[in-house]
Amino acid sequence: MPVTLKELAARAQVHPSTVSRVANNDPGLRIAATTRTRIEALLRETEYRPNGVARGLKLRQTLVLAVVIPDITNPFFAALFRGIEDGATPRGYQVLLCNTDGIPERQRAHLHSLAARRVDGVILASTFLKDPAVRWLRHQRTPYVLVNRFSEDGVDPFVGSDDVMGATLATQHLIGLGHVRIGHLAGQPTVSTGVLRRKGYQAALAEAGITADPDLVVESGFVEEGGAQAMDQLLSVRQPPTAVFAVTDMTAVGAYGAARKRGLRIPEDLAIVGYNDIPLASRLIPGLTTVHVPIHEFGSAAARMLLEQIETGVLTPRRVVFAPQLVVRGSSQAGADEQLVGRPAQRSPAE
């Protein structure tokens, strides 16, 4: 059992409040040097650390943040979490991680628990358009930041990338390679990234004077399995695409599988472009051409915004939007894989 103020006070023959002031280095404290020394020795000897729970109750701050995401086993969210933790830990905060598997009810349940625990703030990366949970957060006056996806355009603190621009870049790249029948593995229309990336895809086609074929857009969701199914469907139309833009890298991974199963060569028979540039993208064979976004910085920026909001009560700027960048690899352009050489090494993981 860790030592308490009261016990220390008894041992030092002083009042607990005095020990507290010494421990907290109260600036306005007048105290005899000998007393201070005696108390400090005791503090060191017992390795006293104030009970965080009691402190939280009194000071109304827990020094805990929460991160709510669909699934940490998705490399995108793992990298995001690292960014958040790296931003929060140096400032004394620790981070609760909540996986929702994309199920609104689980998200709701987690948020309610988090509110009951009085976490100081929430970073939410699993929101969808018109998400009632976000309205609830607003109403609760819980500090929060949305990441990657937003719920209502422009009203919430947000960190993400310019999805329309990223999708446009990706599609223009395929157009530039001479593709005309370009498919899209699309995210759900209930999610901002799904909507905006589809919009960017369509904008690029329109700009190039290519008439959009509705058969070439298939909803895949954001994960591997959906990507495989949707790709399979795309390859079954009477005149299949020669290239696809997948709404996320994981979706593209699914597409790889589906293409390979049909004996298609990438990129000769089918060019593929993804979105996010997760670590896995460069390890695929061929490497996945994708839209790079600074995932780790999403996290650290979100943490910074959240902490600013918590500590100062105000927030400026309210939105951080990174410009995405195309990374060309072998999945769209044969022989392009050497562009990988010299990319910065990843943060070192360890078993």
Next chain:
Amino acid sequence: MPVTLKELAARAQVHPSTVSRVANNDPGLRIAATTRTRIEALLRETEYRPNGVARGLKLRQTLVLAVVIPDITNPFFAALFRGIEDGATPRGYQVLLCNTDGIPERQRAHLHSLAARRVDGVILASTFLKDPAVRWLRHQRTPYVLVNRFSEDGVDPFVGSDDVMGATLATQHLIGLGHVRIGHLAGQPTVSTGVLRRKGYQAALAEAGITADPDLVVESGFVEEGGAQAMDQLLSVRQPPTAVFAVTDMTAVGAYGAARKRGLRIPEDLAIVGYNDIPLASRLIPGLTTVHVPIHEFGSAAARMLLEQIETGVLTPRRVVFAPQLVVRGSSQAGADEQLVGRPAQRSPAE
């Protein structure tokens, strides 16, 4: 600001303790039906949830667990975390995630913070042999469980696999394929998995009457970059191995890169076997032959053990050791990749 007991009590014209008892459904409570109804209506109307911090102070339990790992972006730990959360959430616990990057000082700092926060228990997956942090946990009487690695043989609550057996299986597999010069990308001798897997490797060689060549064992650590460097070194010896057993899958991924850079074909020129069977293993080309361990179950078993310890004060059994199983894929045996067909789908991730 959420509503408090005191406010509710004022509105219901009763004492706070009465509201508390109604909210907690105190079995021994005698109360007039009308009063109870009035209070219950108020509880629902205000969506009252007791302040978890105050509750934690009074009850001396926070309903928070902590997971301490090297790095969540390593797929092994991501899967492990899911297992833990899936075991903890249904029982009302939420989980703090702490990344140490394998740095003892960061681990120490996190554990101190966690103790100050009075987390109910800790799951530690980043320990090493004779880890002072584990001794500290014991001394603090903080409930804890070690996962995957242990600190001192047999003394701590532990969940993991039989590393010697797994390594033996892997090596025997290579021997069975006719390999004689078999290398080992080894973990550090300061970590239990490093020591035991090396021991299993050596045992298999000895049993087959193959004399161990010290040049064929190179310390790689547990991550990709180390694997690449160590593999490079192995391929530089005067008579390079025709097969290697890598201490983890991530190390094997590094080996893939190194081999490919030299133009070696896998498995024809170099057979590779890994350990852990992370999701990435089956997506590599060729698929990575590896020692399968139930990562998700590591997590849920650890959570169960920890909760038992927390809630009952005792722990039985103290050790859960899973028997590992070899999964043969194309990295050791050409044409073996079809053994992948029909493997259970992964848990659905989402962007």
Next chain:
DNA sequence: TTGCGGTGAACAAACGATTGCCCTATGTTA
């Protein structure tokens, strides 16, 4: 009328820290 048992709730003491205010010596000044 007194006593008693049962109802229905209030009281109050924790849990461990923080912090504004008060109190008592002692020395200083007028």
Next chain:
DNA sequence: TAACATAGGGCAATCGTTTGTTCACCGCAA
């Protein structure tokens, strides 16, 4: 010598719950 600063700490309220104990009241029986 009376008034007053100042130094050095103690007091007590507070954060929001939980829970063992006490209390007031009512009806009923003796």
